[in-house]
Amino acid sequence: MTQHDATTARLGRALGWASLGLGLSMTFAPRTVTRLAGVDDSATARLMTRIVGLRELVHAAGLLLGPPEWVWTRVAGDAMDLPSLVIATARRQGSRRMRAAMATAAVAGITAADTYTAVRTLEEDIGKGRGHEAHRNGALHLEAAVTINRPPEETYRYWHDFTHMPEFMVHVDEVQVTGDRSMHWKAEMHPLNKTIEWDAEIVEDRPNELIAWRSTESSDVPNSGTVHFGPAPGGRGTEVRVDMEYAPPAGRAAVAVAKLMGEAPDQQVRDDLRRFKQVMEIGEVVRSEGSPEGPHTQRLMHQRPARPMA
Amino acid sequence: MKANCWMGMADVEVQDVPDPKIMNDRDAIVRITSSAICGSDLHLYDGFIPTMKKGDILGHEFMGEIVEVGREVTNLKIGDRVVVPFPIACGRCNSCQRQLYSCCENSNPNAGIAEKMMGHSPSGIFGYSHMLGGYPGGQSQYARVPFADVGPIKIEDDLPDEQVLFLSDIFPTGYMGAEMCDIEPGDVVAVWGCGPVGQFAIASAYLLGAERVIGIDRFPYRLRRAQEKAGAEVINYEETNVLEALKEMTAGRGPDACIDAVGLESHHGNPAMYAYDRTKQIARLETDRPFAIREAIMACANGGTISIIGVYGGLVDKFPLGSLMNRSLTVRTGQCHVQRYMKPLLDRIRNGDIDPSFVISHEMGLSDAPKGYRMFRDKQDECNKVVLKP
Numbered sequence: 001m002t003q004h005d006a007t008t009a010r011l012g013r014a015l016g017w018a019s020l021g022l023g024l025s026m027t028f029a030p031r032t033v034t035r036l037a038g039v040d041d042s043a044t045a046r047l048m049t050r051i052v053g054l055r056e057l058v059h060a061a062g063l064l065l066g067p068p069e070w071v072w073t074r075v076a077g078d079a080m081d082l083p084s085l086v087i088a089t090a091r092r093q094g095s096r097r098m099r100a101a102m103a104t105a106a107v108a109g110i111t112a113a114d115t116y117t118a119v120r121t122l123e124e125d126i127g128k129g130r131g132h133e134a135h136r137n138g139a140l141h142l143e144a145a146v147t148i149n150r151p152p153e154e155t156y157r158y159w160h161d162f163t164h165m166p167e168f169m170v171h172v173d174e175v176q177v178t179g180d181r182s183m184h185w186k187a188e189m190h191p192l193n194k195t196i197e198w199d200a201e202i203v204e205d206r207p208n209e210l211i212a213w214r215s216t217e218s219s220d221v222p223n224s225g226t227v228h229f230g231p232a233p234g235g236r237g238t239e240v241r242v243d244m245e246y247a248p249p250a251g252r253a254a255v256a257v258a259k260l261m262g263e264a265p266d267q268q269v270r271d272d273l274r275r276f277k278q279v280m281e282i283g284e285v286v287r288s289e290g291s292p293e294g295p296h297t298q299r300l301m302h303q304r305p306a307r308p309m310a
Numbered sequence: 311m312k313a314n315c316w317m318g319m320a321d322v323e324v325q326d327v328p329d330p331k332i333m334n335d336r337d338a339i340v341r342i343t344s345s346a347i348c349g350s351d352l353h354l355y356d357g358f359i360p361t362m363k364k365g366d367i368l369g370h371e372f373m374g375e376i377v378e379v380g381r382e383v384t385n386l387k388i389g390d391r392v393v394v395p396f397p398i399a400c401g402r403c404n405s406c407q408r409q410l411y412s413c414c415e416n417s418n419p420n421a422g423i424a425e426k427m428m429g430h431s432p433s434g435i436f437g438y439s440h441m442l443g444g445y446p447g448g449q450s451q452y453a454r455v456p457f458a459d460v461g462p463i464k465i466e467d468d469l470p471d472e473q474v475l476f477l478s479d480i481f482p483t484g485y486m487g488a489e490m491c492d493i494e495p496g497d498v499v500a501v502w503g504c505g506p507v508g509q510f511a512i513a514s515a516y517l518l519g520a521e522r523v524i525g526i527d528r529f530p531y532r533l534r535r536a537q538e539k540a541g542a543e544v545i546n547y548e549e550t551n552v553l554e555a556l557k558e559m560t561a562g563r564g565p566d567a568c569i570d571a572v573g574l575e576s577h578h579g580n581p582a583m584y585a586y587d588r589t590k591q592i593a594r595l596e597t598d599r600p601f602a603i604r605e606a607i608m609a610c611a612n613g614g615t616i617s618i619i620g621v622y623g624g625l626v627d628k629f630p631l632g633s634l635m636n637r638s639l640t641v642r643t644g645q646c647h648v649q650r651y652m653k654p655l656l657d658r659i660r661n662g663d664i665d666p667s668f669v670i671s672h673e674m675g676l677s678d679a680p681k682g683y684r685m686f687r688d689k690q691d692e693c694n695k696v697v698l699k700p
Contacts, residue, residue: 149404236404267422278416282400283382286456287333288434290363290444291419300422303440305365306447307313308330308454 008068011117015071016063018110019056026053038092038099052081071117078111139222139247142266146273149237150280152229156208156238158280159227168275168285170268170296181205182216196221222247240276242269264297271295312700313367313450314679319357320687322368324677330446330454335382338458340394344471345372345448347679347696348479349505350573350621352687354438358574358597359623361423361441369698370396370436371478372448373471376458383459392462394455395648396479398434398445401460405433412645417456418443427624432645449679451700463652472667473659475697476510481666482651484510484571485517487619490642491567493518498560500524500609502602503571503620504536504544506669506695511569511619512540513664524559526552528577531692539668548579556609564611573620574598590627597624607633618643669695676700 026033030049031041039045055077062070085107089100148155158164162175162183173195174186181202189196198219204212204226214224225244232239248265274295275285285294290303313327330339348371353359373393376386386392398418399411406414414433418424421431423441434456437447446453455462465474484507491499499515501508504527515523525536525544533544545555556565578584578601587599606616607630616639634641658664671694674682682696 147404149402149407271422274421277403281402282336282416284334286400286416286419286434288419288444288456289330289333289446289454290366290440292333295419295421297422300420303361303363303420303444305315305363306437306440306444307315307365307367308328308446310328 008117008120011113011120012063012068012071015074015114015117016060019060019063019074023053023056023060026050026056028053036099037103038096039088052077067121068117069121071114071121074114075111075118078107078114081107082111139245140265141245142269143241143243144266144269144273145239145241146270146277147232147236147239148277148280152231152238153208154238155240155276155280156211156229159229159240159276160205160211164279168279169272170275170293198223240273242273244269267297267300271297311451312676313446314369314676314698316354316362316366316368317364320355322355322680322683324679325365327367327450330452332378332380333454334456335380336457336459337380338376338383338386338455338462339378340372340374340392340448340453340455340462341377342372342374342448342451342453342700343391344374344475345369345450345676345698345700346475346478346480347371347449347682347686347698349507349686350438351683353574353621353623355683355687356575359439359441360427361420361439363440363444366437366440366444367446367448367450368437369447369449370438371475371480372436372453373465373475373478374453377452379458385459386462386464391465393465393474393477393652394436394448394453394462395477395482395652396435396438397432397645397648398436398443398456399461399649400457401649406460409647409650410644411647411649413647420444435645449676449698451676461649463656465656467660469659470667472670472697473665474656476506476666476669477648477652477655477659479646479648480507480669480695481510481655481664482648483507483619483646484512485514485651485655486644486646487511487569487571487617488514488518488520490617490644491515491518491520491569491615493520493567495519496521497566498522498524498563499567499569500526500556500565500606501536501542501569501571502526502576502606503573504529504532504542505571507619508532508569508571509536509540509669510666511571512536512542515567515569516541517658517663522559524556524565528579529689531689532694535669535694552605553609560611564609564614566611567615567617568606568610569617570603570606570620572602574600574622576600576602576620587627596627598622598626600626600629604628604630607639610637610639612637613639615640615642619646621645670697671695673697673699 026049030046034041034045034049059074085104089104092100165172165175172187176184178184184199186197198221199216200213203214210228212226215222223246228241230239278285287294290306291299311329312324315323315325317323351368376388376390379386397412399406399414400416403415412433417434418431420440420443424431434443434445436445488511497520499520501511504525512523512525523542525542526547527533528546528548536542537544545552576599590596591599610616676698679698685693686696
């Protein structure tokens, strides 16, 4: 299960208790609730109140027994309740209108709390600690590894020539070597289709073993990382491990949007390594008609049909 | 060119599509002279394999003539006649070097999808979903063949298409099914499913020295073919209790090896039992119906081997793991590593050990592919194997 910070977990549980209280009173004392909310005291209204009460109990069970992601069921419930309350308020007169308006305002407040908690769970999903990706001081931390059927000397040498990066890094357009240990990167940022550039330097270089880099201070996209090249056991080639950190240029919200569009950063790094493996083992990136760019995170969700292109 | 395209559940259509082009340096373009409909194509047709997309070209059993080669293909030239293996394999990764071609680590550009569903990705396959690469298949007039320098086998003599076409899949698949049984003198082998792959498994078990081979199916014409063309003893599971019959035939031991040549759309003689798993499959509580494999496990002799060559897609329920574990059974399985078998099996065909054309029941034009799929699925006109001519 995804790890959540204490605040999100507390918020989730609090909303769960609120659902439990509301659910119990709506289910077992619907008449009191309808009166407070300015609803007609009819058999239909009582039935509807009981049904919504049962729904609240489902939210409660989920939030109290399960992960805070269950708050999304409350958000969905709010999306049902608010419009009906607004319509009801408009159709009431006098003190009943007043009570309906107060109920609407209360639900609007609750909606805000629900949505806030829900968004928190989403952001933590992005920074989830499943071994590949985690947050550290707002930066995104990514790890990925691949085994390549070539000796460490060869994989190290190829990576060390950074001008090769665009061959296997999907979003990198160009890397220029600007000095002994410095280089200039140009990349395309999805989903914004914005070109970003930065300078970086090699901070550690152990032949056939390790390359570490860091962006220079002026960079818009602070990033750093290490690639390890270790011999795989039994003559299986090289174990290549990438460990990197970067501050997403448009912030964590942009990462959330990107993720919804199929651009999970951890998957992206894995795909880049897969392409690196292909370049090393077979000399080029493998293309199919369904995925003409080769392995590509975004393509996984938006395949072309498997037929030749015009 | 014309190509047979998947348009949705139980819906294929021959359409005009663009001609294939070279995309990688090790590609070749083949003008197809014969292709076939495979039993596993029916899993696509029936909608059991996820990640199909409307317009995908089907077909993974095909052969033809080279009309174009990429820069790095030096072993083939224009005009060469080749049979193409269905797994797409690079020949250079660790798996390929261990001859596990259907587990090639590089040929599936959509490995990310397969990893989500299976943990790790197998190789790409022609015309077999986007999870397995998004490659167009060979039920068409032309096809692009990746890694043409390691995959296709050249046919240099005048053996007709009908005798060599099945080197692309079903002959090696049946053969590997029998080979995985490590057959020893005196062994009894039982084969669930007497379709074309089952028939090749039966014939191969005999080639590899089995004492007796027993075929199990419910269609009389398939049982007849298994008996007459491949030499099997047969059991019709709708008429006979398979477990009892196998015990009786082996004096209580059970078959030394059991081959599952059925896969995920198996049936059960008892309608209530069938309804149980069919319902769960419809409700997506399991993706595959495992009647044949359950029975194969229960039937197998202690210490015997279960060889699975029927195609499974995902998850099954009520799997008799206890029987498997407590009785020291061995499970061997895999999509066929066709590249490993093409040469030795071509030699067997040349020597006259076997003539694979015995499975063919129908030959029709590519434009009749939709009819061929329907006939094959519904077992009309004793349909056993359909060859399509573009």
